[in-house]
Amino acid sequence: MELAKYSWWGEINEPPEHLKTKKQLSELGLAPFKPLGVIETQKYDVFLYDIHNPECCRPKRKPTPKQLETLAANRLKAQIKRDYQEWYREVGFIERDRVRAVKWAREQLLVPDEWLILDTETTGFDNAEIVEIAIINPLGEPLLNTLVRPATSIPAEVTEIHGITEENVKDAPTFPEIYPSLAEVMKDKRVLIYNSAFDIKILNYCCNLHGLPILNLKERSECLMEWAAQWRGDWSNYYKDYKYFPLPDGKHRALGDCIAAMRAN
Numbered sequence: 395m396e397l398a399k400y401s402w403w404g405e406i407n408e409p410p411e412h413l414k415t416k417k418q419l420s421e422l423g424l425a426p427f428k429p430l431g432v433i434e435t436q437k438y439d440v441f442l443y444d445i446h447n448p449e450c451c452r453p454k455r456k457p458t459p460k461q462l463e464t465l466a467a468n469r470l471k472a473q474i475k476r477d478y479q480e481w482y483r484e485v486g487f488i489e490r491d492r493v494r495a496v497k498w499a500r501e502q503l504l505v506p507d508e509w510l511i512l513d514t515e516t517t518g519f520d521n522a523e524i525v526e527i528a529i530i531n532p533l534g535e536p537l538l539n540t541l542v543r544p545a546t547s548i549p550a551e552v553t554e555i556h557g558i559t560e561e562n563v564k565d566a567p568t569f570p571e572i573y574p575s576l577a578e579v580m581k582d583k584r585v586l587i588y589n590s591a592f593d594i595k596i597l598n599y600c601c602n603l604h605g606l607p608i609l610n611l612k613e614r615s616e617c618l619m620e621w622a623a624q625w626r627g628d629w630s631n632y633y634k635d636y637k638y639f640p641l642p643d644g645k646h647r648a649l650g651d652c653i654a655a656m657r658a659n
Contacts, residue, residue, distance in 0.1 A: 538579050584616065
């Protein structure tokens with residue numbers, strides 16, 4: 395049976411009063427069954443139903459108590475899901491990341507023969523040389539702990555931070571002299587560093603300065619500062635990242651900072 399065609403309400407050939415849309419039927423407590431008319435638009439067709447014709451629409455069946463119970467349960471599940479998604483967007487991801495940090499730390503404890511912790515003290519921040527370097531094993535035992543005599547002077551403002559003076563390093567070995575021991579200690583090991591980007595940059599600079607092979611730490615290191623910040627969970631909405639914090643009980647000496655880094659993680 396071909397559907398009668400009508401124009402939109404307010405126009406010529408608008409639908410008669412007894413023809414209703416699906417939404418209008420629902421407001422009347424009726425369910426659509428078989429349309430008699432249609433309003434064709436560019437985007438969709440609006441079907442029309444005769445409210446006086448039982449072949450077109452029928453009264454909605456009242457839900458059973460079981461259906462009402464199921465409907466309420468589904469609505470509750472949907473609300474719980476929406477609440478969880480909102481919680482996760484706000485702070486839930488922080489808990490997830492804390493769990494990941496704990497899991498990572500526990501994984502390291504299962505393989506103590508695979509990694510070491512390294513720290514350096516330097517003459518500054520950019521194009522700086524090492525004035526002290528320490529490496530410890532997972533038991534906190536020093537595998538390398540030495541002052542290093544740089545080719546340049548140590549600025550007074552840097553000495554104020556780590557306390558190392560030029561007098562302290564005047565009889566210390568140079569970087570080329572400690573390089574073989576440094577490379578041997580770290581051979582086939584992963585190296586964990588608090589603020590790894592800085593120490594790797596300094597080590598690479600010293601290697602290039604003295605024409606020595608790069609130690610390729612970028613490929614086999616992890617930053618303890620990033621893991622510690624993730625575990626603490628102090629999120630910055632501005633930077634969209636976790637806030638870093640200085641080493642607790644850090645002494646600004648290489649060995650002390652190695653031990654502090656191990657305890658912080």
